[in-house]
Amino acid sequence: MKSLRFILITIFMIISAPAWSADGLISIKSPYSVNQTMQKLETAVKENGLKVFIKVNHTAGAKSVGQTLRPTSVLIFGNPKGGTPFMRCAQTIGIDMPLKALVWKDQKANVWLSYNDPAYIAKRHQTENCPAVEKISTVLNRISRTATSR
Template identity: 50%
Template sequence: MAVDGLTTIPSGFGPQDTMNRLETAVKAKGMTVFARIDHAAGAAAVGLPLRPTELLIFGNARGGTPLMQSVQTIGIDLPLKALVWQDASGKTWLSYNDPDWLAKRHGLGGETEAAVKMMTGALAAVAKAATTG
């Protein structure tokens, strides 16, 4: 399941627990949760089936602003997003955009390297906290 720029990791928990753990980890890192979108609930509301699929939108102005100061178009990919979803076999996954890939996509220069590295580490940490015991 290789998609360019997308990091996808398996979770040892179900979708609801994984998302709750992710939200807790994001807040513990001092980031703001802007929205939690339950795509499956939206599908159900219009009579369509969808396995558990939930998106968390979160970020930190101290981390994202330097990137937007360099190249404003990265604002279309910020704040950060993480998707918790369940496949057809019942396995839960967590997916997010790789900050290095986002930096390349928008042509960010070396002056943003430290901020991108910090964002990459923070994402990896909250993903690990959400998916492992």
């Protein structure tokens, strides 16, 4: 029953908002600016019981070395309660943890929120049947949809 609920939630989320996926990267279009999307993302992360570890502003980094980059920031966040069971399936998953989300503006001025698909991470580490994948996927879907929905 849990699997069916997960599948239905995933299908609903895919058809209800513009999104795309490539090589394990899930990207969801945001109607907000990069700053607004990042603020909404941070709030959603905290509301879901996760801790924000750091925000990396790649645009500021580029500027510090005399280069330009469209708005691009990464939020790194997590919770050992969810991450530890994932890493127990394969300790090498630790290289992909904590979780992170990228908020960026493309060349057409569209804003996107992107994150690594936990199922892709599990496959990368040969542990596709890890029970933690469904839980982490559900939380990431909820957070990303909250951050990109009106």
